Amino acid sequence: MSAKLFPAHKARMSDVARQAGVSLVTVSRAINTPDKVAPATLAAVRAAVECLGYVPNLMAGSLASNRSRIVAAIVPTIANLVFSETIEALTQALAEDGYQLLLGQSRYRPETEAALVDTFLGRRVDGLVLTGIDQPERLRAKLRRAGLPIVQTWDLPGPGEPAPIDMLVGFSNLAAGQAAARHLASRGHRHMAFIGADEARSRQRLKGFAQAAPDKVEAELIAAPAPIDAAAERLARLVERRPGITAVFCNNDLLAAGVLFACQQRGWAVPGRLAVMGFGDLPIARAAAPQLTTLCIDRAAMGARAGQLLLARLAGGGGAPPCDIGFEVIPRGST
Amino acid sequence: MSAKLFPAHKARMSDVARQAGVSLVTVSRAINTPDKVAPATLAAVRAAVECLGYVPNLMAGSLASNRSRIVAAIVPTIANLVFSETIEALTQALAEDGYQLLLGQSRYRPETEAALVDTFLGRRVDGLVLTGIDQPERLRAKLRRAGLPIVQTWDLPGPGEPAPIDMLVGFSNLAAGQAAARHLASRGHRHMAFIGADEARSRQRLKGFAQAAPDKVEAELIAAPAPIDAAAERLARLVERRPGITAVFCNNDLLAAGVLFACQQRGWAVPGRLAVMGFGDLPIARAAAPQLTTLCIDRAAMGARAGQLLLARLAGGGGAPPCDIGFEVIPRGST
DNA sequence: CTGAAAGCGCTAACAC
DNA sequence: GTGTTAGCGCTTTCAG
Numbered sequence: 001m002s003a004k005l006f007p008a009h010k011a012r013m014s015d016v017a018r019q020a021g022v023s024l025v026t027v028s029r030a031i032n033t034p035d036k037v038a039p040a041t042l043a044a045v046r047a048a049v050e051c052l053g054y055v056p057n058l059m060a061g062s063l064a065s066n067r068s069r070i071v072a073a074i075v076p077t078i079a080n081l082v083f084s085e086t087i088e089a090l091t092q093a094l095a096e097d098g099y100q101l102l103l104g105q106s107r108y109r110p111e112t113e114a115a116l117v118d119t120f121l122g123r124r125v126d127g128l129v130l131t132g133i134d135q136p137e138r139l140r141a142k143l144r145r146a147g148l149p150i151v152q153t154w155d156l157p158g159p160g161e162p163a164p165i166d167m168l169v170g171f172s173n174l175a176a177g178q179a180a181a182r183h184l185a186s187r188g189h190r191h192m193a194f195i196g197a198d199e200a201r202s203r204q205r206l207k208g209f210a211q212a213a214p215d216k217v218e219a220e221l222i223a224a225p226a227p228i229d230a231a232a233e234r235l236a237r238l239v240e241r242r243p244g245i246t247a248v249f250c251n252n253d254l255l256a257a258g259v260l261f262a263c264q265q266r267g268w269a270v271p272g273r274l275a276v277m278g279f280g281d282l283p284i285a286r287a288a289a290p291q292l293t294t295l296c297i298d299r300a301a302m303g304a305r306a307g308q309l310l311l312a313r314l315a316g317g318g319g320a321p322p323c324d325i326g327f328e329v330i331p332r333g334s335t
Numbered sequence: 336m337s338a339k340l341f342p343a344h345k346a347r348m349s350d351v352a353r354q355a356g357v358s359l360v361t362v363s364r365a366i367n368t369p370d371k372v373a374p375a376t377l378a379a380v381r382a383a384v385e386c387l388g389y390v391p392n393l394m395a396g397s398l399a400s401n402r403s404r405i406v407a408a409i410v411p412t413i414a415n416l417v418f419s420e421t422i423e424a425l426t427q428a429l430a431e432d433g434y435q436l437l438l439g440q441s442r443y444r445p446e447t448e449a450a451l452v453d454t455f456l457g458r459r460v461d462g463l464v465l466t467g468i469d470q471p472e473r474l475r476a477k478l479r480r481a482g483l484p485i486v487q488t489w490d491l492p493g494p495g496e497p498a499p500i501d502m503l504v505g506f507s508n509l510a511a512g513q514a515a516a517r518h519l520a521s522r523g524h525r526h527m528a529f530i531g532a533d534e535a536r537s538r539q540r541l542k543g544f545a546q547a548a549p550d551k552v553e554a555e556l557i558a559a560p561a562p563i564d565a566a567a568e569r570l571a572r573l574v575e576r577r578p579g580i581t582a583v584f585c586n587n588d589l590l591a592a593g594v595l596f597a598c599q600q601r602g603w604a605v606p607g608r609l610a611v612m613g614f615g616d617l618p619i620a621r622a623a624a625p626q627l628t629t630l631c632i633d634r635a636a637m638g639a640r641a642g643q644l645l646l647a648r649l650a651g652g653g654g655a656p657p658c659d660i661g662f663e664v665i666p667r668g669s670t
Numbered sequence: 671c672t673g674a675a676a677g678c679g680c681t682a683a684c685a686c
Numbered sequence: 687g688t689g690t691t692a693g694c695g696c697t698t699t700c701a702g
Contacts, residue, residue, distance in 0.1 A: 357688080357689090358688065358689050358690080359689090360688075360689060360690080361687085361688060361689075364687090364688085371687075372687070372688085373687060373688085376687080376688085395694090397694095398694050398695070398696085399693080399694050400694085401694070
C-alpha cells in the first residue's frame with residue numbers, strides 16, 4: 001500500500017509547466033496540438049518533458065475529454081487462429097490512429113459476453129467490436145442505447161434475422177456452407193459429411209451445407225472450442241455411421257489437416273477415397289499434402305475493416321452499410 | 336418520485352444518489368463495498384441504479400483511486416498459437432479478479448515495443464506482461480523506474496544475461512534446444528537440422544540445439560513471423576545442402592506438421608528416413624500422423640502464472656522469485 | 671498564440 | 687452507517 005502504489009510517474013503537467021515557464025494549458029497544447037504552439041514555447045515544453053521524464057496521464061485526459069482512445073473487442077477465444085488473426089489486424093488498424101485494444105473472451109457464453117460488455121461500457125471505451133450477430137435482444141437493446149460505435153463481425157444477418165446493432169463486417173456463413181456443398185457436388189460427390197464446432201456460426205455453415213448437398217449430410221459437432229485432435233476420432237464415427245461418405249467438410253483447416261493425417265493412417269487416398277475440404281485458408285492449408293481445398297475468409301481484411309469503420313465513425317463520419325467481405329472457395333488438391 | 340429518463344450512461348453517481356435519497360458517497364460504497372452499507376440503503380441504491388440504467392464510470396474511478404484495474408500485455412503477434420494461448424490464460428486469470436487486458440503487438444520490433452510501453456505507462460496500467468527478456472537496457476531502466484509490477488515471460492536469463500526487470504515466468508530456451516538435440520541423439524541421430532523463426536528465442540533454442548548436437552547443425556531461419564507454408568521449401572534447401580541429415584527440429588509444431596506433409600510427398604518415411612521433432616505441443620501434434628514428438632511448453636500455465644504474480648503483487652504481496660515453468664520432451668511417433 | 675477558470679465523475683480521508 | 691470536504695490530472699471553454 002505504500003510507495004509501490006505511487007510509483008515513478010511523479011511529474012504532473014503542472015510540474016512541466018513550471019519547469020518550462022509556461023502555463024499548464026500550454027503544456028497540454030504542446031503535447032496534443034503542437035502546431036498551435038509557438039516553436040520556441042514548444043521547444044521549452046519538450047525540454048521540460050524530457051528533463052522530468054514526464055509521462056502524460058491518459059486516464060485523466062480521457063476523463064476530461066470524454067474520449068478514452070480505447071476500443072474493446074470480444075471474441076469467443078483468442079486461442080483460435082481465425083479469431084487471433086482478425087484481432088491482429090484490428091489492433092494494427094487501431095494502433096495507426098493511436099487507439100488501443102481491450103480484449104475480452106466470451107468463451108462462447110452469452111452471459112460472459114454480456115458481463116464483458118458491461119465492464120467495457122463502464123470503462124467508456126470509444127468503440128466495440130463483437131463476434132457474431134447472435135447477441136440476445138436484451139444486450140442489443142442496451143448497446144443501441146449506449147450509442148457508441150459498434151461493429152459486429154463474422155456473420156451477416158439473413159432474412160428474418162435481427163438487423164445489425166450498428167455497423168457490421170462479415171460474410172454469410174449460410175452461403176459459405178452452401179458453396180462448400182456445391183464445390184464438392186461439382187467434383188461428383190453425393191454423400192457428404194460435416195465436422196465442426198457446436199457453435200452458432202459453425203451450425204449456420206452446416207445448415208447451408210446440408211441445404212445444398214445432394215444427399216443427407218452426416219454431421220459431427222464438437223463442443224466448442226473444438227479440439228482439433230478430435231479429428232481422427234470424429235472421422236471414425238462418421239464412417240461407422242455412414243460408410244459411403246466420400247467427402248467431408250471440416251469447419252477449420254486445422255481439423256481438416258487432422259483428417260488428412262487420419263486418412264493417411266487408414267491408407268485412404270485423398271481425394272480418391274475421401275475428399276477433404278477445410279475452412280479458413282489458414283497457412284496449414286497450403287502446407288498440407290495434398291494441399292487443402294478450403295473456404296478462404298479474409299480475416300485480416302475483416303479485422304482491418306472493423307477498425308476502419310470504428311475510426312471513421314470516431315472521426316465524425318457517418319454510418320456505413322453492412323459490409324460483406326465474402327468468401328472464396330480455393331480449389332486445391334484435397335478435393 | 337419518478338426518475339428522469341437518462342440517455343444511456345448519462346446518469347452520474349449524483350443522479351443515483353438523489354434518486355435514492357442518499358449521498359453520493361453512499362452510492363459509491365453501495366457499489367464498491369456493499370457490505371459496509373445498511374441493507375435498506377443498499378436496496379434503495381440498487382433500485383435507483385436499475386431505474387436510471389446507471390453504469391459507473393470506471394475511468395473516473397480509476398483516476399480518483401489511482402488504480403486502473405487494467406493490465407497490459409505485449410506479444411510479438413497474437414496470430415501465433417503459442418502466444419495466443421498464453422494470452423488466453425492470462426486474460427482468464429485477470430478476469431477472475433476484475434482486471435482487463437490491454438493488448439499490444441510488437442511485431443518483433445523493439446521500437447514498437449518501446450512505444451507501446453510508453454502508451455501503456457501513460458494509461459497508468461496496473462501491471463505489465465512482456466514477452467521475452469531481451470528488452471534494451473534503456474527500456475528496462477524506464478520500467479524499473481516506473482515501479483509497476485511487471486512479468487517477463489517466455490524466457491529465463493542465462494548466466495551473463497541481465498536480471499529480470501521485476502518478476503518472471505519462463506523456461507530456458509537454451510536448455511530446451513539442448514534437450515531436443517539430446518532426445519534426437521538418443522534415437523541414434525547424428526546429422527541434425529533446425530528450422531525456425533529468425534527471432535531471439537528461436538535462436539536461443541538453436542544455440543542450445545547446436546551445443547548438444549553430436550555433429551554440426553544445419554539451420555534454416557525464417558524471417559519472423561514464420562509462415563509455416565515455408566516448411567517444404569526449407570526442408571528442400573536443407574536437404575540440398577546436407578543430404579545426410581536424418582533429423583530435423585522445427586521450432587513450431589505447425590512447421591513440423593508441414594515438414595511431415597513434405598516427407599509424405601517425398602515418399603520419405605518418418606521417422607525412418609527423417610525424424611521430425613516439433614515445439615510447443617500444439618493440438619496438431621497429437622492430430623498428426625505419425626504423432627509429433629515435441630517439446631511441450633505449458634503455455635496456459637505460463638499465462639495463468641503471469642496473471643497470478645501480477646494479482647498477488649497488486650493485492651499487496653511481495654515479490655516472487657523467477658519462476659521456471661520448464662518444458663518436457665514428449666516422445667511420440669515422429670522420432 | 672497563451673492563460674485563468676471550471677469542471678470531467680469518481681474515491682479518500684476525515685467527521686458525525 | 688453515513689455525509690462532508692477535497693482533490694485525482696487533465697481538457698475545455700472563454701478571455702485576452
